[in-house]
Amino acid sequence: MAWQEAEGFGDFFSKAxxxxxxxxxxxxxxxxxxxxxxxxxxxxxxxxGVNGLPKLLRGPTIFFSLLPMIVTPLVGxxxxxxxxxxxxxxxxxxxxxxxxxxxxxxxxxxxMWVTLIVYGIWSSCPFAFVVYxxxxxxxxQDSIESAKLDGASRWQQTWHIVIPHLVPLTTxxxxxxxxxxxxxxxxxxxxxxxxxxxxxxxFIYNDLSGETQxxxxxxxxxxxxxxxxxxxxxxxxxxxxxDYGNQR
Amino acid sequence: xxxxIQDQKPLYLKVxxxxxxxxxxxxxxxxxxxxxxxSFKVEADFFSKAxxxxxxTGVMTIAESGEYFTTDGYHxxxxxxxxxxxxLNTLIVVVATxxxxxxxxxxxxxxxxxxxxxxxxxxxxxxxVFRAMPPITLVSGYLLPFFLVEHVGAFAHLDxxxxxxxxxxxxxxxxxxx
Numbered sequence: 001m002a003w004q005e006a007e008g009f010g011d012f013f014s015k016a017x018x019x020x021x022x023x024x025x026x027x028x029x030x031x032x033x034x035x036x037x038x039x040x041x042x043x044x045x046x047x048x049g050v051n052g053l054p055k056l057l058r059g060p061t062i063f064f065s066l067l068p069m070i071v072t073p074l075v076g077x078x079x080x081x082x083x084x085x086x087x088x089x090x091x092x093x094x095x096x097x098x099x100x101x102x103x104x105x106x107x108x109x110x111x112m113w114v115t116l117i118v119y120g121i122w123s124s125c126p127f128a129f130v131v132y133x134x135x136x137x138x139x140x141q142d143s144i145e146s147a148k149l150d151g152a153s154r155w156q157q158t159w160h161i162v163i164p165h166l167v168p169l170t171t172x173x174x175x176x177x178x179x180x181x182x183x184x185x186x187x188x189x190x191x192x193x194x195x196x197x198x199x200x201x202x203f204i205y206n207d208l209s210g211e212t213q214x215x216x217x218x219x220x221x222x223x224x225x226x227x228x229x230x231x232x233x234x235x236x237x238x239x240x241x242x243d244y245g246n247q248r
Numbered sequence: 249x250x251x252x253i254q255d256q257k258p259l260y261l262k263v264x265x266x267x268x269x270x271x272x273x274x275x276x277x278x279x280x281x282x283x284x285x286x287s288f289k290v291e292a293d294f295f296s297k298a299x300x301x302x303x304x305t306g307v308m309t310i311a312e313s314g315e316y317f318t319t320d321g322y323h324x325x326x327x328x329x330x331x332x333x334x335x336l337n338t339l340i341v342v343v344a345t346x347x348x349x350x351x352x353x354x355x356x357x358x359x360x361x362x363x364x365x366x367x368x369x370x371x372x373x374x375x376x377v378f379r380a381m382p383p384i385t386l387v388s389g390y391l392l393p394f395f396l397v398e399h400v401g402a403f404a405h406l407d408x409x410x411x412x413x414x415x416x417x418x419x420x421x422x423x424x425x426x
Contacts, residue, residue: 042272049269052257061269064277071280079279089282089303122275154261183382201382208387222385229380237373 021221024203025228027113031199032181032232035120040173042121043128044166048158050129051136062133069126076123077190084115112196119187124180128173135169136162175236182232200225288317 050061068076083090086104095103105111143161152160185201188194194202200221207218230237257265285303286294292308302308306316313320325331360368 045268046272049265049272052265053269061273064273067276067280076279079283083279083282126276154257179380182380183384185382185384201384204382204384204387208384218387225385226377226381229377233376233380237376240373240376241369 020198021203021224024198024200024221025224027197028182028184028199028228030113031117031120031184032178034117035124035181036174036177038121039125039177040128040170043125043130044132046125046129047132047136048162050133062130065129066126068123069130073123073186074190077119077187080119080122081191106192106196109196112191112193116184116187116191116193116197119191120181120184123187124177127177131169131173132166135166139165175233178232179229182229200228287321288319290318290320 046065050058050065053061071079080090082088084094084105085091086095086106091103091105094105095101105115139162144157147157147161183201184199185205188197188199188202189205194206198206204218204221204225207221282303289303289306289309290312292312293302293306309318310316312318360371
């Protein structure tokens with residue numbers, strides 16, 4: 001449609017790149033690209049910290065660490081939404097810290113993006129924590145011991161023994177998390193953020209649930225989303241192909 | 249032995265790790281503890297427009313119910329707003345989904361693992377892609393045949409066959425959120 005209305009290639013190009021779909025696409029990609037590594041890194045450090053705790057404290061710490069993951073995303077995001085309201089406890093706290101009494105996280109697009117991304121890291125790092133914590137229990141103690149005898153520092157032990165041991169887990173986790181983050185939807189609904197940030201999921205949802213239902217737009221977005229998923233997963237798919245597909 | 253000396257963490261590292269953990273626990277647990285606390289207050293306190301510290305002091309809660317904590321919120325949710333109905337619906341969906349997907353998943357996984365044919369690999373690839381797809385992408389395909397039959401002229405006669413005069417089911421919005 002944009003093609004027929006356009007008056008030339010340049011005009012078509014500018015129209016095509018202004019489509020709301022690209023807004024949704026860019027938010028989803030930014031969200032996935034930031035949240036996935038940050039959550040994995042944070043989860044790794046939490047796992048290291050918890051692993052060093054005395055046994056008695058580990059149970060409660062693990063329970064509370066898992067809370068953001070256990071609670072339904074819709075509810076968890078809603079709770080945070082209340083708290084960051086300019087009259088909520090976190091909103092007021094931020095206003096005091098930054099010394100700006102008119103600060104509202106919901107008012108500006110960049111702030112909303114940051115809030116959503118922080119929420120994403122908060123809610124998805126417990127998963128990384130659990131997986132890494134389980135992985136840390138199986139680190140070969142022999143290697144650690146011999147490294148100590150060789151005079152390796154604490155940091156060297158972590159870097160040369162623990163982290164290589166956890167690499168396969170990281171690949172698996174990155175795969176799952178990229179998938180989950182790519183379909184981010186609940187926080188956008190809970191944070192009421194459609195005006196500032198659209199993900200692909202919420203974009204389709206808006207097409208379907210509006211006063212006039214834009215079925216073909218929703219269907220087109222769905223297909224484009226699926227293509228995006230395939231492109232995003234292509235490294236993993238190619239790897240699976242090598243590992244598995246060529247065995248026969 | 250140097251090994252036993254190294255097992256002792258230096259003080260700065262201990263402080264660093266423990267303060268990091270405390271900070272994380274605060275971040276992780278505080279929203280839920282805050283909400284659990286607030287659930288025993290009346291709305292005017294927990295969503296106070298005047299002063300957020302009302303949620304701590306509970307001025308309006310004492311004024312409205314005479315006590316420091318009130319269970320009005322729970323009564324309102326379960327009885328007045330019929331939250332139990334939503335809970336029951338969720339339970340039905342959970343039980344059915346877990347039973348069906350576990351049955352088919354385990355049987356199918358076993359069959360795929362044992363299968364010597366090439367299609368097993370493609371099924372695996374497709375399963376990965378499906379795992380990554382937002383559930384909502386499937387909705388636009390199914391919405392039309394299931395709910396919007398009467399909106400579309402070509403299907404109008406179908407609708408007459410079923411004698412349907414009902415308005416289009418806009419309750420589908422709620423389904424999507426679930």
